Amino acid sequence: MANVKGGTSMQKEKWAFSTRAIQSGESVDSVTRALNTPIYQTSTFAFESARDKEAAVDEGMSWTPDTYFYSRTGNPTTAALEKKMASLEGAEDAVVTASGMSACATALLSILNAGDHCIASSDLFTITQSLLDDVFDAKGIKVTRIDTNDIADVTEHIRSNTKAIFVESLSNPHMNVADIPNLSKIAHENGLYLIVDNTFLSPYLLRPLEFGADLVVHSATKYIAGHGDALAGAVAGDKSLVDRVRYYLDNLGAPVSPFNSWLILRGLRTLPLRMRAHSLNGQAVAELLESRPEVEFVLYPGLKSHPHYDVAQKLLRDGNGGMIALRLHGGAEAMEAFAANLELSAIAVSLGDVRSLVYPMPKRQNLIRLSIGCEDAGDLCSDFIQALNKISS
Numbered sequence: 001m002a003n004v005k006g007g008t009s010m011q012k013e014k015w016a017f018s019t020r021a022i023q024s025g026e027s028v029d030s031v032t033r034a035l036n037t038p039i040y041q042t043s044t045f046a047f048e049s050a051r052d053k054e055a056a057v058d059e060g061m062s063w064t065p066d067t068y069f070y071s072r073t074g075n076p077t078t079a080a081l082e083k084k085m086a087s088l089e090g091a092e093d094a095v096v097t098a099s100g101m102s103a104c105a106t107a108l109l110s111i112l113n114a115g116d117h118c119i120a121s122s123d124l125f126t127i128t129q130s131l132l133d134d135v136f137d138a139k140g141i142k143v144t145r146i147d148t149n150d151i152a153d154v155t156e157h158i159r160s161n162t163k164a165i166f167v168e169s170l171s172n173p174h175m176n177v178a179d180i181p182n183l184s185k186i187a188h189e190n191g192l193y194l195i196v197d198n199t200f201l202s203p204y205l206l207r208p209l210e211f212g213a214d215l216v217v218h219s220a221t222k223y224i225a226g227h228g229d230a231l232a233g234a235v236a237g238d239k240s241l242v243d244r245v246r247y248y249l250d251n252l253g254a255p256v257s258p259f260n261s262w263l264i265l266r267g268l269r270t271l272p273l274r275m276r277a278h279s280l281n282g283q284a285v286a287e288l289l290e291s292r293p294e295v296e297f298v299l300y301p302g303l304k305s306h307p308h309y310d311v312a313q314k315l316l317r318d319g320n321g322g323m324i325a326l327r328l329h330g331g332a333e334a335m336e337a338f339a340a341n342l343e344l345s346a347i348a349v350s351l352g353d354v355r356s357l358v359y360p361m362p363k364r365q366n367l368i369r370l371s372i373g374c375e376d377a378g379d380l381c382s383d384f385i386q387a388l389n390k391i392s393s
């Protein structure tokens, strides 16, 4: 293979983010010279001999890279995606899971045992809330949820059995920007792990490990995949921590399918291009909405009015992403009419898709979450203008 350009993934780490998004983790197939990473659609892997089987299964238990015996434990298509994710988050290792929830659950369970305590943000993705407040509570893991932007309050809530702090880098749905440098400082002074769900930003906009986080988790279903076509999750960090997550993942049984890994590899190559478009469109739509009389408030980290604007500008140097929250004057009626009037934003859960989505939340004081896609900025702005004009007329 000496004359085939491709190299190993480690040789590519000297390159910039956009180059690594395309080339890291992937190399020319050593048997067929296939340039694109194949879908290894297989549950199991055969051995030359019983002795090889013993060696591989033993090695597999400590997750030696590139030893495969069963796809719950490891698969070459998924391994390529894991290497690319690790490269993009600036991590030593990463593991890819069946969904964002399995990533959150296995990351937290790899650190927290019965009797342990965790401090988590009051503003979190709904299912993460029920995982912490209901499922973990029933299993003897106690979670205190507070405003984690209040650093003094976080310090006050640390107990002798506290093991971790869990936050979203940009929170769902109130768009709080986590002060990761200060949270990691407090965490490490007290011997805790800082776990950051980086779903709303993606490693193109923020790499929490660079600011001291210990583990980064993702719903890769969102910006990482980018095209609304596959569920997956990811956890990145030091290999010793990621190996523990792999152990929990193997035991709880939530491996991603090789086909989903392949779809997400394909999506991830254009992450920088997509995030630039999401950020340009997000900023344009946020500014437009803020200027309109029908709008009560807009929450977007690129607006000076955002309560964490200073933290956001310190951490986010390449754009502010595509997630916006807003509330309209006129209550539930205005919210419903606005969502119905939008031609380019589908009413749907999820986010991070190239296609724009709108998610009205009547149970959250009529907050509206927008996931601004990669469509033409002018078209998106005209669509928001006509939707607002109709509710005010």
Ligand SMILES: *Cc1c(COP(=O)(O)O)cnc(C)c1O
Binding pocket: 099, 100, 101, 102, 104, 125, 127, 128, 168, 172, 197, 199, 200, 218, 219, 220, 221, 222, 231, 232, 233
């Ligand atoms: C969607 C989401 C999750 C859960 O991910 P799934 O892939 O849907 O399981 C976790 N955290 C955040 C911030 C999310 O937006």
